Amino acid sequence: MAALDRRIVYHFDWTVCVLALALAGAGLLSVLSATWGNTRHGLDPLVVRQLAWIGIGATLMVAAALFDYRSLGTHAYLFYALAIGLLIVVAVAGHSTGGSRRWINLGFLKLEPSEVAKLAVVLVMVRYLREEPPRGGWNLRHVIIPALLLAVPAVLVLKQPDLGTALILILISATLIFVGGLNWRTAAVLLMGAALAAPMAWHYLKPYQRERLVSFLDPQSDPLGSGYHIIQSEIAIGSGGAWGKGLFKGTQARLNFLPEQTTDFIFAVWAEEFGFAGSMLLLGLYTALIARGAWIARHARDRFGALLAIGVTGIIFWQVAINIGMATGMLPVVGITLPLVSYGGSSLIAMMAAMGVLISIHARRFLF
Amino acid sequence: MARYTRQARNRPIPRLEPRITGLTIVLMLVLGAGAVRLYYLQLIKHHQLSELADRNRIRLQRLPALRGLVYDARHRPPVDTRPSFDAVMVPEDSPDVVTTANRLEKLLGEDGVVKKLDSADDQGRPDFDPVIVDERLNWPQVVALETHQLELPGVSLQVNPRRHYIYGSLAAHLLGYVGEVTVRDLNRLPDYRMGDEIGKFGLERTWEASLRGDSGGQEIEVDSVGRRLRLLREIPERPGNSVVMTLDLDLQKVAEDAIGDRAGALVAIDPNTGYILAMASHPTFDPNTFAGGISTAAWRELTTDPSHPLSNRAIQGVYPPGSTFKIVDSIAALEDHTLTPQTAYNCPGGMYYGGREYRCWRKQGHGSISLHRAIVESCDVFFYNVGERLGVDRLAQWAHALGLGRKSGIDLDNERSGVIPSTEWKMRRYGERWYPAETLSVAIGQGYVGVTPLQLADLAAAVGNGGTLYKPQFVKEVDALDGTPVKMFPPVVENQLHIDPEVLDIVRSGMAGVVNQPDGTAHAAKMDNVIVAGKTGTAQVVKEAQGQRTKENALPEQYRDHGWFMAFAPADHPQIAIACIIEHAGHGGSAAAPVVKAVMQKYFELNPPQGGPPAKDPDAGKHYAVDPLAD
Numbered sequence: 001m002a003a004l005d006r007r008i009v010y011h012f013d014w015t016v017c018v019l020a021l022a023l024a025g026a027g028l029l030s031v032l033s034a035t036w037g038n039t040r041h042g043l044d045p046l047v048v049r050q051l052a053w054i055g056i057g058a059t060l061m062v063a064a065a066l067f068d069y070r071s072l073g074t075h076a077y078l079f080y081a082l083a084i085g086l087l088i089v090v091a092v093a094g095h096s097t098g099g100s101r102r103w104i105n106l107g108f109l110k111l112e113p114s115e116v117a118k119l120a121v122v123l124v125m126v127r128y129l130r131e132e133p134p135r136g137g138w139n140l141r142h143v144i145i146p147a148l149l150l151a152v153p154a155v156l157v158l159k160q161p162d163l164g165t166a167l168i169l170i171l172i173s174a175t176l177i178f179v180g181g182l183n184w185r186t187a188a189v190l191l192m193g194a195a196l197a198a199p200m201a202w203h204y205l206k207p208y209q210r211e212r213l214v215s216f217l218d219p220q221s222d223p224l225g226s227g228y229h230i231i232q233s234e235i236a237i238g239s240g241g242a243w244g245k246g247l248f249k250g251t252q253a254r255l256n257f258l259p260e261q262t263t264d265f266i267f268a269v270w271a272e273e274f275g276f277a278g279s280m281l282l283l284g285l286y287t288a289l290i291a292r293g294a295w296i297a298r299h300a301r302d303r304f305g306a307l308l309a310i311g312v313t314g315i316i317f318w319q320v321a322i323n324i325g326m327a328t329g330m331l332p333v334v335g336i337t338l339p340l341v342s343y344g345g346s347s348l349i350a351m352m353a354a355m356g357v358l359i360s361i362h363a364r365r366f367l368f
Numbered sequence: 369m370a371r372y373t374r375q376a377r378n379r380p381i382p383r384l385e386p387r388i389t390g391l392t393i394v395l396m397l398v399l400g401a402g403a404v405r406l407y408y409l410q411l412i413k414h415h416q417l418s419e420l421a422d423r424n425r426i427r428l429q430r431l432p433a434l435r436g437l438v439y440d441a442r443h444r445p446p447v448d449t450r451p452s453f454d455a456v457m458v459p460e461d462s463p464d465v466v467t468t469a470n471r472l473e474k475l476l477g478e479d480g481v482v483k484k485l486d487s488a489d490d491q492g493r494p495d496f497d498p499v500i501v502d503e504r505l506n507w508p509q510v511v512a513l514e515t516h517q518l519e520l521p522g523v524s525l526q527v528n529p530r531r532h533y534i535y536g537s538l539a540a541h542l543l544g545y546v547g548e549v550t551v552r553d554l555n556r557l558p559d560y561r562m563g564d565e566i567g568k569f570g571l572e573r574t575w576e577a578s579l580r581g582d583s584g585g586q587e588i589e590v591d592s593v594g595r596r597l598r599l600l601r602e603i604p605e606r607p608g609n610s611v612v613m614t615l616d617l618d619l620q621k622v623a624e625d626a627i628g629d630r631a632g633a634l635v636a637i638d639p640n641t642g643y644i645l646a647m648a649s650h651p652t653f654d655p656n657t658f659a660g661g662i663s664t665a666a667w668r669e670l671t672t673d674p675s676h677p678l679s680n681r682a683i684q685g686v687y688p689p690g691s692t693f694k695i696v697d698s699i700a701a702l703e704d705h706t707l708t709p710q711t712a713y714n715c716p717g718g719m720y721y722g723g724r725e726y727r728c729w730r731k732q733g734h735g736s737i738s739l740h741r742a743i744v745e746s747c748d749v750f751f752y753n754v755g756e757r758l759g760v761d762r763l764a765q766w767a768h769a770l771g772l773g774r775k776s777g778i779d780l781d782n783e784r785s786g787v788i789p790s791t792e793w794k795m796r797r798y799g800e801r802w803y804p805a806e807t808l809s810v811a812i813g814q815g816y817v818g819v820t821p822l823q824l825a826d827l828a829a830a831v832g833n834g835g836t837l838y839k840p841q842f843v844k845e846v847d848a849l850d851g852t853p854v855k856m857f858p859p860v861v862e863n864q865l866h867i868d869p870e871v872l873d874i875v876r877s878g879m880a881g882v883v884n885q886p887d888g889t890a891h892a893a894k895m896d897n898v899i900v901a902g903k904t905g906t907a908q909v910v911k912e913a914q915g916q917r918t919k920e921n922a923l924p925e926q927y928r929d930h931g932w933f934m935a936f937a938p939a940d941h942p943q944i945a946i947a948c949i950i951e952h953a954g955h956g957g958s959a960a961a962p963v964v965k966a967v968m969q970k971y972f973e974l975n976p977p978q979g980g981p982p983a984k985d986p987d988a989g990k991h992y993a994v995d996p997l998a999d
Contacts, residue, residue, distance in 0.1 A: 132383070179387045235424065238409040238417025251425045255591040276410035280403065287399050294392040298385060306381045310388065317395050321402065328405045 008066060013296070013362040019289040020061065020340060020355040024054045024348065026282055027341030029247070030270045034261040036248045046262060046343055053345040057352030064356025065363060072357070073304050076127035080149070083120030086113035087156040100160050112346035114165040117153045119350055121169050122311035124149050125176045130304040133181030140186050146177055163209055164336035168318050175314045180307055216332035229265070232257050234329045236268040237279070244275030262343035264335055267327040282341075286320045289313075296362045305361040312354045315339065426600060427588045430561060433581030435531060436608030438543065438571065440617040441645075441844070445610075446539060452530035453510050455502040455523060459485060462522030469501070472520055476502055476509050478663065487551055488562055500563040503548075504530065531565060531572075537652040539620050541680035542613075542644075542780070542842060544570020545655035547662065559583070568658065570680070571611065571842070574779045578846045578854075581608030609854055612845040614643035622970040623648040623948075626963040632930075632950040633681035633821040635840075636967055639829035639936055639945040641859040642838020644778075646967060647822075649681040683783040686818040687949055689772075690905030690956070691746045691889075692932050693813030695831060695875060697754050698739060700766035702871040706757045709874050712738040715749035722805035726752055729906075743878030744888045746904060748812050755811025760802060763810060764790035769865055771826040771837050772819050777862065778840045786823060789816035814908050824947035828934040831879070832901070832942035834872060835865035876901050880939045883961075890933055893961040893968075898977050900968060901942075902935030904956035907949070928952040931959035937968055943978070944971050 028050055035044035072079070086104065090113045094101035103110040128146055150173040157166045178187060202210070215227035236252035245251070250272035252258045261269050271279040293313025300306035316339050323338045325331035337344060339351045409417065437445045455472065462468045469481045481501040488499040505513065505525075513525060531546045549557070549566040560566065566580075567573035584605030589597045623634045623646045636646040651673070657666055670678055679685070701707035717733030718725050728734065728748040734741070742750035755763060767773055773788030787793075789810060791802040809815030822840060830837050839860040846855045879901035882888040889904040907930035931953040936942035946964045953959030 175391070179384065179391055181383065181387075232424075234409060235417050235420045237406070238413045239421035240410055241414040241418065242411060251589075252421055255425050255589070255597070257421075257424050257591075271406070271410065276406060279406045279410065283399060283403055283406070287396065290395055290399070291392065294388060294395070298381075298388050300381060303381050303384065306384050306388070310391070317398075321398050324402050325405075328402070328409055330402075330405055 007366075008360075008363045011363040011366065012065065013292075013359045015292050016289065016296075016355055016358050016362070017061065017065075019285055019292065020352060021054075021058065023282075023285050023289070023340040024057070024352070026270065026285070027266065027338070027343070027348075028054060030266045030341060031262050031343045033248055033250065033273055034253050034258075034266065034269045037254065049345065050343050050348070053348040054352075056345075057349045060349060061352040061356035061359070064353050065359035067356070067360055069305060069308060069357055069360040069364065070302075072123055072308070073127050073130065076123045080120045080124040083113065083117045084152060084156070086111070086116055087153055089113070091156060091159060094160075100162060102160050102162055109345045112344070114157050114160070114162055115344075115346040115350040117157060118165065118168060118172070118315055119354060121150060121153055122172060122176070122308070122315065125173055126304060126307040126311055129176060129180035129307055130302075132303070137181045137183035138177070138186065139183045140189065143177060143182070143186065143190070146173060149173075161206060161209075162335065163205075164322070164334040167322070167334060168315065168336065171318045172311060172314045175318075176307055176311055179310050212333045216329075229259050229333050230326075230329050232259065233265050233268045233327045236265075236272040237328060240272040240275040240278070242276045244271075244273045244278050247273055249273060260335075263337055264323065264333075264342070265327055266342050267324055267338050270341075271327075283324070286316065290317050290320075293358055296358055296365075299365050300361050301365050305364070309358055309361050312358050315354065316351070425589050425591075427590050427596075428585050431584040431586065431605045432564060433583050433605040434529060434607040435546070435565060436579040436581060436849075437610040438579075439610060439612045440615050440620075441613060441643075442616060443612065444617055446533060446535050446543060446617060448532050448534055449529045450532040451527045452503055453505045454500045454526050454528050455481075455505060455513060456498045456526040457481075457485065457501045457524075458498045458522045459489075460522070462520075465522070468520055468522060471516075472501065472513075472523055475512050475516055475520075476505065478502060480664075490551070498524075498526070500526070500528070503528075533655045535617070535621075536654045536656060538617065538624060539615060539647070540570075540652045540655050541649045541682065542570055542615065542647045543655060544568065544572035544574075545658040546572050547658045569655075569678075570780060571613070572655075573781060575611050575843065575846075578611055579608040582606040607849050610847045610849070611843050612847060614638070614641075614645065614842050614844045615647065616645050616971075616974070618974060619646040619967055619970055620648060622646075623963065623967045624650065624652075626966040627948075627950065630950050630953060630959075631675055631681070632948065632953070632960070632963075633685055634946065634948040634963060634967065635682045635822045635825035636944055636946045636971070637825045637829045637838075637840060639833040639838075639942045642826075642829070642840050642862075643844060643859070644840055644842040645944060645971070647680075647682045647842065649679070649685075651675045651677040653677045680780065680782070681949070682821045683776075683778060683780055684820070685949070686784050686786045686820055687930055687932070688815070688817050688907040689813035689819045689824060690907045690930075690932050691748075691813060692824055692827075692903045692905035692934050692947075692956075693767075693811070693817060693819075694743060694746065694751050695827065695879070695903050696767050696770055696772065697751050697758070697763065697811055698743060698875050698878065699770070699831070699867060699871060700763055701754045701758050702739075702874060703766070703867060704758060704762060707739065707754055709739050712736050713742075713750050713753045715747050717749075719749050719752055721752070721756070721808055722803070724805065726808050739874065740878050740881060743875070743903070744881035744885050746882075746889050751811045752808045755807050756804070758811075760807040760810055761790045761792075763807070764788045764793070767817075769863065770830055771863070772823050776822055776826055776840045778822065779843065783822075784820060786820050787816055787818040813905060821947045821949050824932070824934045825945055828902075828936045828947055829942070829945035830865065831872060831875060832936035832939075832945050834869065835867040836861055837863040837865065876939055879903050879935075883935065889955075889957040890935070890961040892957060893933065893935060893965040895937070895965065895968060895972075898937045898968070898972055899939040900935050900937040900965070901939035902933055902961070902964070904961065905932030905934070906930070906955055907932060909952065928954055931956035933957065933960035933964050935961075935964050935968070937972075938977050941978070943975060944968060 031050050032047045035046050038044050090101055090104050095103040095105045103112055154166045154169045236258050252272050253261050253269040258265055258268055290313055293309055297306045297309035300309055319336050319339045322336045326333050337347050438447050439445050459465050469485055473479050473481045484501045545568055546565045547568045549560045549564045554560055567576040584603045586602045587600040589600050627650045632650055634648045714736050715728050715734035717731050718727035734747045737747050737750050767788040773786050775783050775785045794800055794802050810817055839862045841857055844857050845853050848854050880899055883890050883893045883900045883902050890902050893900055909927055909929055930949050930951045932949050933956045934947040936945035948960040948964050950959040
């Protein structure tokens with residue numbers, strides 16, 4: 001074990017580690033700025049807590065890096081069952097805020113099982129897909145079991161309701177199935193099926209979700225209601241200009257015109273205060289992280305590691321794309337956090353642990 | 369093979385690689401699209417979105433400027449600013465605006481609250497903007513409002529500065545009044561906001577631009593719920609300038625008191641400047657009733673009152689000038705040489721013309737009479753002859769030149785021009801030719817002729833000063849808050865008439881006789897220390913009665929004639945010229961002359977007569993020096 005450890009330390013991927021910590025730092029700064037002036041003395045409790053989450057997350061990241069990722073495969077179904085269990089608990093006894101039950105109150109942390117579910121779905125999906133596909137790739141028949149594995153947590157998350165996480169679960173599963181070796185023809189059929197099913201999904205949307213969709217297509221239809229988020233976010237980002245208004249000087253965030261500014265719209269806080277330069281820096285960090293994740297996948301020792309790296313990278317990518325797309329008015333508002341940056345213990349810790357897994361895959365690429 | 373094996377060892381997942389590569393490319397493209405969108409928002413649309421951000425956080429709070437004061441010629445203000453308790457309502461703070469508004473109306477015993485809220489809503493004012501729903505609450509209303517505060521969510525009391533007219537109705541027509549700006553005004557005047565005071569009438573209206581000042585503003589940073597956080601910028605308001613009138617409040621008071629309860633008007637002018645010294649019109653009104661937003665009932669009462677209290681008779685009242693017009697006859701005929709001072713006509717008490725009898729006011733007649741005595745005793749028959757020889761058009765030319773039948777250009781709204789008939793005027797107006805007999809009526813200032821009191825005061829001033837028509841002005845100066853003059857208004861010569869000084873001498877001596885000779889028609893206006901020159905007139909109310917004079921007191925009041933008197937003094941170098949009409953009062957010598965005398969007495973008490981000592985004998989007016997102003 002000792003010898004192995006040294007090699008792992010030798011091959012420790014500082015790129016992922018530094019990028020993750022840099023993003024977490026940017027997030028902390030944004031939370032600090034968004035809450036600046038809320039309390040008269042000292043730091044806002046939100047900042048202190050976020051700092052604690054980063055500490056816990058970083059520790060977990062290092063631990064996960066030292067951990068052999070292959071054992072995750074062994075316990076994948078257990079982990080999956082645990083996540084489903086938590087989702088059921090939250091549905092039964094969850095703590096509800098703003099009309100949706102998403103959290104289990106643990107006292108020190110409001111655990112958000114949907115964050116766990118993201119990792120669990122990736123893990124179980126990868127575990128199932130690690131077998132080589134037959135010649136010509138998987139067809140529709142092979143996709144049935146992964147679809148069921150996805151459906152259970154996805155439905156539970158939708159019931160909360162948390163459209164954003166459900167969407168991420170679907171997107172990340174689709175990504176893994178495709179990369180894992182889905183038959184092109186089957187991929188095309190599934191894509192067309194999804195396109196045809198989309199209008200039907202309209203009926204299953206909650207009224208507020210429909211409103212968000214409508215207001216996305218025409219924000220001015222209800223500027224003080226559901227279009228408000230998009231309009232205020234665009235104003236915040238655009239008013240930042242090239243170099244931003246400076247730390248603590250973003251009026252949109254400071255004066256509370258920006259909604260959900262420590263979570264879903266934290267990107268707007270950053271972009272308002274640090275401008276185009278700042279948003280390019282943040283986007284650059286994500287791009288580097290995603291590129292590095294893809295590189296790790298490409299150089300992984302085995303199919304399991306490669307797909308696991310794709311899964312983790314995919315979570316980051318999809319959340320970044322949807323969150324920034326939403327903040328800049330390119331996508332409708334769905335509650336998705338900016339990974340590693342948004343305030344929130346569950347999300348931050350889960351993401352940093354996932355980064356540890358990425359490091360672990362990288363470190364072991366020459367082993368066994 | 370070995371090479372393949374080594375490659376295979378280096379690439380343990382050969383079948384995944386192309387898709388990972390493909391995926392990576394797609395992901396990078398998506399992130400690139402995000403970068404493009406950010407470039408668009410933050411660099412291209414930056415300016416526009418910055419503005420929106422500022423509009424979000426910055427509220428503009430207006431600081432209305434204090435309205436400028438008005439002073440009389442001796443710097444005494446007839447207006448000031450008083451605190452007014454106003455009921456203010458923030459619609460947003462009331463869960464049920466209509467119920468609250470109805471409750472408030474009931475409590476205050478006044479309607480209009482709902483109307484004010486509606487009109488604020490129509491202007492698109494945001495719900496967090498306070499609306500003044502009722503102004504100038506009296507003490508019981510203030511107490512009621514305070515007591516029932518809890519039942520009136522969103523309603524509060526606010527103290528606002530409001531215009532107050534210290535002397536109530538004194539000079540009301542000239543000063544005018546202020547009121548709340550109307551929706552129509554708001555569309556026209558971008559600087560005004562609902563609830564602002566605006567001059568609606570009189571000086572307040574015509575001098576609005578000077579009095580109003582510039583409202584200041586505060587830029588206040590607010591958060592998303594509208595809480596005020598800090599003051600970003602403040603533009604102090606600039607109080608309105610004060611307007612210094614030419615009016616003398618003492619004189620004004622005497623004039624109004626002298627008119628008393630009768631309907632009538634008086635205009636006093638400085639003949640050397642055209643400055644208005646007093647301008648009275650009765651019945652009148654109290655401008656304070658308007659300043660707080662007049663109630664519908666009070667407004668209806670004022671506008672439907674048959675005595676027209678809102679009308680400024682001094683410039684809006686058009687009356688036949690009666691015998692005062694004989695001064696125009698005299699000047700015109702003398703200048704045209706159709707008359708000499710020696711020309712004599714016989715007055716048997718009337719004359720036949722065109723198959724009809726035209727009577728003199730004096731039934732027994734004046735016998736053989738020439739100009740001086742004709743003016744003094746106001747012989748109608750003499751002037752029938754003068755007019756007949758002169759012709760109506762020549763007369764009209766002179767009347768126009770002397771300022772009659774046209775607007776004087778005074779800075780007040782609704783001035784009327786009056787009527788000076790001519791053949792051309794009649795053709796235009798009635799499509800009929802002029803009948804020579806009508807000239808006779810015109811010659812004694814009846815028939816179609818109509819003049820305003822201001823015009824007659826101008827005429828008196830011009831005759832007195834040697835033929836200069838000044839533009840009548842009632843403001844001589846606009847001062848800044850600290851008293852430094854911003855603008856001065858020197859006298860403006862409207863028309864310089866070239867009348868033979870001798871002609872004016874003859875007329876003036878006649879006018880001096882009217883007052884000072886025992887047989888003059890206005891002997892009642894004679895003063896001890898000053899020689900007054902004047903002319904009486906009687907404006908017929910009932911046209912049918914023309915030529916057949918009835919005994920005054922036999923008629924019901926509304927058919928009785930109006931009495932005119934116009935005068936200037938001292939006769940040889942006048943300092944004041946006055947025209948006065950008292951409606952339905954009969955003869956001018958008995959009704960209007962005492963009013964004029966009262967004003968003159970007050971004037972000379974305040975401004976002792978200058979120049980030569982008053983002449984002793986009543987005919988002294990005949991040989992005073994030629995007025996230097998006449999060229």
